[in-house]
Amino acid sequence: MMFQLPSWSYDPPYSGYWHPVTSTINWCEEDYYATPYAAEIVNTLTNLMFVILAFKGIRNCRRHGHDTVFLVAFVGYLLVGTGSFLFHATLKYPMQLVDELNMIYTTCLMNYATFSYSKSRQYGFTLALALVSLAIFITLYYHYLQDPAFHQAAYGILTAVMLARSMYVMEFSLRPSLRKNEENFRLHHKKSMTADQKEVSRADDLRNAKILSTMWILIITGLSIFLSGFGIWQIDNIFCSNLRHWRRELGLPWGIILEGHGWWHLLTGIGAYYYLIWGIWLRHCLNGRQDEYSLVWPSILSLPEIVRSEYSHGIVEPNFARKIR
Template sequence: MPPGLHRLPAKASLSTKSIYYGLGLVGLCSSLFHGLLSYHAHMADDTSMIVATSIVCYRAMTYSETGYHTVKDEQMVHELSFVSLIVVVAIKTRSLIKLRVHNPKDKEMLHRAVIFGAGCFVFGYLLWQLDSIFCAQLTILKRTVGLPWGILLELHGWWHILTAIGVHTFMIMVDRLTRDEVQFASDDSRLFGAKSTKKEE
């Protein structure tokens, strides 16, 4: 048990204990890695450090209702983290396309897919923000028009749908681009457009 836990009050919340559990997780995963020296143990070790650091960062930024919550709002932490991850994935995907794909038609197909996936995220995020800002007005309007047309005004729902489409698009691209041999299946062509059958190393 991490030593910091012994200094906590007996009724300390799970949130309070979590930063020490994160440290314990790092110790466990690090021991597994250095004991087994396997790839999966290595990934567990690296991931545990990210998780533990994220917990500490989150606690440091959101501990006070009169401080950070009042000025920025905890929701912003979640949104900025999510958007940042999307940007990183999009940039890295474009980098992988340049590095691993040499056929011009395949590059064009994948660049269109990046634009499509990112566009889904951006448009969905815009709808989410509009839903948050105009929630009261949209609720009144939905009750006025009734079902089934009111479903079209469920902007938060459309955000989830568009996010799922964007995630699926990038999942396919990253999956194909990080394999030992880069190639595109017929199922991909239905989503990305015309494809080349040439395999890339």
């Protein structure tokens, strides 16, 4: 006789408190099978990942004095999670707009932070006007079409452009800047450098190399987590009927493991958090403040933070991401 995990069966759907469904899209999770007060209970509760990490990021920005644009970005990240929570709880069209359009607006904000750095005030104003116009166009056209594929394409393009630009800045602005600073130091002190100064220079070279390598580890980790969530969500879309059958065979609570859109929330929430932390660290390094801040990342299973260096004393990190000072 095969061993079976203890479970209970899925009940017939409740009469939903928010019925009828008015959203233009519904997900693979069955509606109102657990409670009448949340249409999709797993898809609703997994958005708490965004809320928790948003408050973590907001607190970190306020405590350690990161640029205001990242504080605003974490507020936007919080609104994305809150909007998605309300959307999946109600499956109402207005809540769908709150969820999906917040994703567009927050990504536009991060594009502004990425493309406006070190540019003139006039350039920044023009860029802001262009992004606001784009956000308004996406809002109106999406409301007209009511086609989720349009929103997903717009969000994907904005995210890809933002990532590509950030990676370009890291490699073609930050890397040459760090190298130039060291070369200038050696040029001006070549004849008068003491043995201690040469040792400091070598240590700075090593630190700069670690900064860039750790940045790549950070963004690749975040992007891998994000894309894993996207992949699981696509499996959820393609094999929905099979997954629903398997969930009912497993029973509760084990069937929850096969809720692919819930995994999308968890993994993309973590992946987006990694991107914001990477953006903060990149901005501080571009500003030449890498001595004032440290990337604290105790293990691959923990979440990274950027803290003022005086707060990071005594924290030991593993070899994959040593603390950079």
